[in-house]
Amino acid sequence: MPGLLLLAVAFLSTSVHASPVSTAASGQEHGYPVIVHENGYTSAPYHGPYVGTPTTIGAAKAPTTLAAEIEPKPPNPTATYYNSLGVPTEPMPAPYVPAGGLGTNGTLPRYMVESDFDFESIALGTYQEWIELDLFHDGLARFTDEEFEEAGLGPDARSLIEFMANQESGHATLLSNMLGEAAPKQCVYNYPYNTVREWLDFNQRVTRFGESGVWGFISHLDSREVANLLSLSISTEARQQMIFRQMSGLSPMNVWFENGWPQSWAWTMLAPYISYCPENTTRLAWQNFPTLNILNNPNINRINPSDTADNGSESTGRRITDPSVSDVDDGQGCLHASGTGINCDPAIAHNRSEPLSFPGKQVFLEWEAPGKPVGPNNSYITATTAGEPKFVAWSSQLNLTYSPLTVTGDHTGYTFQPEGFVYEDDGIINGTMAMALTDLDLFVTPFNLSMLNPHIVALGLYMAG
Ligand SMILES: *[C@@H]1O[C@H](CO)[C@@H](O)[C@H](O)[C@H]1NC(C)=O
Ligand SMILES: *[C@@H]1O[C@H](CO)[C@@H](O)[C@H](O)[C@H]1NC(C)=O
Ligand SMILES: *[C@@H]1O[C@H](CO)[C@@H](O)[C@H](O)[C@H]1NC(C)=O
Ligand SMILES: *[C@@H]1O[C@H](CO)[C@@H](O)[C@H](O)[C@H]1NC(C)=O
Ligand SMILES: *[C@@H]1O[C@H](CO)[C@@H](O)[C@H](O)[C@H]1NC(C)=O
Ligand SMILES: *[C@@H]1O[C@H](CO)[C@@H](O)[C@H](O)[C@H]1NC(C)=O
Numbered sequence: 126m127p128g129l130l131l132l133a134v135a136f137l138s139t140s141v142h143a144s145p146v147s148t149a150a151s152g153q154e155h156g157y158p159v160i161v162h163e164n165g166y167t168s169a170p171y172h173g174p175y176v177g178t179p180t181t182i183g184a185a186k187a188p189t190t191l192a193a194e195i196e197p198k199p200p201n202p203t204a205t206y207y208n209s210l211g212v213p214t215e216p217m218p219a220p221y222v223p224a225g226g227l228g229t230n231g232t233l234p235r236y237m238v239e240s241d242f243d244f245e246s247i248a249l250g251t252y253q254e255w256i257e258l259d260l261f262h263d264g265l266a267r268f269t270d271e272e273f274e275e276a277g278l279g280p281d282a283r284s285l286i287e288f289m290a291n292q293e294s295g296h297a298t299l300l301s302n303m304l305g306e307a308a309p310k311q312c313v314y315n316y317p318y319n320t321v322r323e324w325l326d327f328n329q330r331v332t333r334f335g336e337s338g339v340w341g342f343i344s345h346l347d348s349r350e351v352a353n354l355l356s357l358s359i360s361t362e363a364r365q366q367m368i369f370r371q372m373s374g375l376s377p378m379n380v381w382f383e384n385g386w387p388q389s390w391a392w393t394m395l396a397p398y399i400s401y402c403p404e405n406t407t408r409l410a411w412q413n414f415p416t417l418n419i420l421n422n423p424n425i426n427r428i429n430p431s432d433t434a435d436n437g438s439e440s441t442g443r444r445i446t447d448p449s450v451s452d453v454d455d456g457q458g459c460l461h462a463s464g465t466g467i468n469c470d471p472a473i474a475h476n477r478s479e480p481l482s483f484p485g486k487q488v489f490l491e492w493e494a495p496g497k498p499v500g501p502n503n504s505y506i507t508a509t510t511a512g513e514p515k516f517v518a519w520s521s522q523l524n525l526t527y528s529p530l531t532v533t534g535d536h537t538g539y540t541f542q543p544e545g546f547v548y549e550d551d552g553i554i555n556g557t558m559a560m561a562l563t564d565l566d567l568f569v570t571p572f573n574l575s576m577l578n579p580h581i582v583a584l585g586l587y588m589a590g
């Protein structure tokens with residue numbers, strides 16, 4: 126492994142220095158090899174729950190923790206630049222080089238994490254890339270060609286998914302190399318789908334929290350070099366998310382801005398699908414929030430997605446990002462249904478006559494108490510530091526909006542989907558998005574969203590559209 130790491134660093138520096146060494150010139154047919162763990166290059170042979178007893182419990186901790194939460198502070202005193210004339214104001218370090226920027230003064234790039242914050246963030250990203258590698262391969266291995274054809278996906282689409290799985294092996298390798306020898310390994314997973322449609326739906330949810338999880342921390346990283354390479358992989362993940370939406374018959378993108386989330390949100394959504402990890406796999410420091418179950422999340426496989434049987438959520442299970450059930454057998458299924466606004470076969474774009482959700486929709490909620498074992502080996506414990514839930518926070522686009530929560534019972538309640546706009550007619554609440562129960566309607570913006578974490582009672586994934 127250390128040899129592999131050295132190679133990676135060598136590879137990175139040559140490519141970044143735009144060295145003329147091309148694969149043709151070096152006589153190689155392939156690039157730098159990807160890291161392969163015990164599951165091999167494809168999906169693991171076993172998928173299912175963890176049945177053992179964990180040997181360790183809880184999130185990774187430092188020897189000391191300094192305060193219960195981060196205190197809000199005034200703006201950074203140096204954050205004052207304003208250029209009303211639009212011409213350079215400082216001496217230029219060189220011709221055509223405006224003053225400023227980070228990593229622009231000629232220092233040699235170092236493509237390694239530079240702090241615990243960086244390490245834990247990229248380690249989370251590595252867990253994410255590993256599940257995607259296994260997940261994309263698992264669907265291809267589990268379902269027959271006939272089942273894919275029935276879901277409207279032919280051989281070209283299947284080879285595109287195979288290509289996406291291969292991208293993940295590269296992303297996992299890149300991230301692992303920026304961490305060093307303690308990089309998390311590939312784990313064993315427990316998936317919530319039984320059909321191609323459910324798998325595609327799960328994929329568009331997993332890639333959503335993978336993508337949003339990275340947008341949330343990328344601009345907070347200490348290492349600009351790591352942020353640089355990470356952005357090149359996450360822009361690929363963003364394309365995957367859109368493609369899985371298209372394959373699910375959803376609108377490919379119904380927002381003007383993709384939302385970013387704190388790491389603990391992504392980890393909360395990812396952990397329930399990891400059943401166990403190999404011995405000594407590096408553990409994460411992020412929080413696992415209790416799950417917020419949205420009882421009437423729409424079923425994306427219905428012509429009228431809100432018309433769910435028994436007025437409940439038709440998801441395949443009770444885990445946080447479980448997909449909609451696909452066997453809609455009452456003539457209300459939109460797969461192969463004919464008519465614009467009705468059909469939801471894979472397509473570049475669909476207009477839905479009946480939206481997935483809408484402002485004013487009454488949304489029924491149920492949330493778990495903290496203290497539940499989740500994640501690899503059931504060795505992480507859900508936790509919250511918030512008081513009684515009072516608000517529902519809707520995180521989408523550039524915004525974090527609140528609606529009041531009406532509590533109806535022990536861990537149950539409802540709210541109404543709010544209306545609001547980012548710019549012009551761009552409705553805030555749309556797409557696959559995060560929802561949280563909070564004890565306070567704290568004002569936060571994209572760059573300080575994680576200040577909300579101490580106030581989160583439970584976290585869920587809402588399907589809007
Ligand atoms: C160059 O820039 C980096 C930040 O990108 C800074 O840490 C370093 O001190 C600078 N070096 C010099 C010689 O100015
Ligand atoms: C998790 O379970 C696997 C398989 O039983 C075991 O090898 C590993 O040591 C366990 N890790 C923890 C942290 O319990
Ligand atoms: C896990 O760590 C322990 C303690 O450092 C060590 O004794 C053991 O060999 C390690 N196991 C593996 C599979 O690396
Ligand atoms: C759905 O169920 C909730 C209680 O779980 C009830 O309050 C509500 O009126 C029901 N809505 C419809 C449309 O039946
Ligand atoms: C699709 O929806 C948009 C508004 O979201 C509307 O302007 C357009 O006419 C619709 N197209 C069709 C073919 O229904
Ligand atoms: C949503 O965010 C945009 C951009 O910051 C802002 O202009 C708008 O007022 C926000 N809307 C709500 C309802 O918070």
Ligand SMILES: *[C@@H]1O[C@H](CO)[C@@H](O)[C@H](O)[C@H]1NC(C)=O
Binds near residue numbers: 376552553
């Ligand atoms: C969500 O996006 C779809 C597709 O762009 C659009 O038709 C719908 O009006 C949007 N919903 C809201 C509430 O803005």
Ligand SMILES: *[C@@H]1O[C@H](CO)[C@@H](O)[C@H](O)[C@H]1NC(C)=O
Binds near residue numbers: 197198567568576
């Ligand atoms: C977050 O940042 C906004 C400015 O963009 C500020 O108004 C708000 O008070 C901040 N929230 C917290 C909790 O610090």
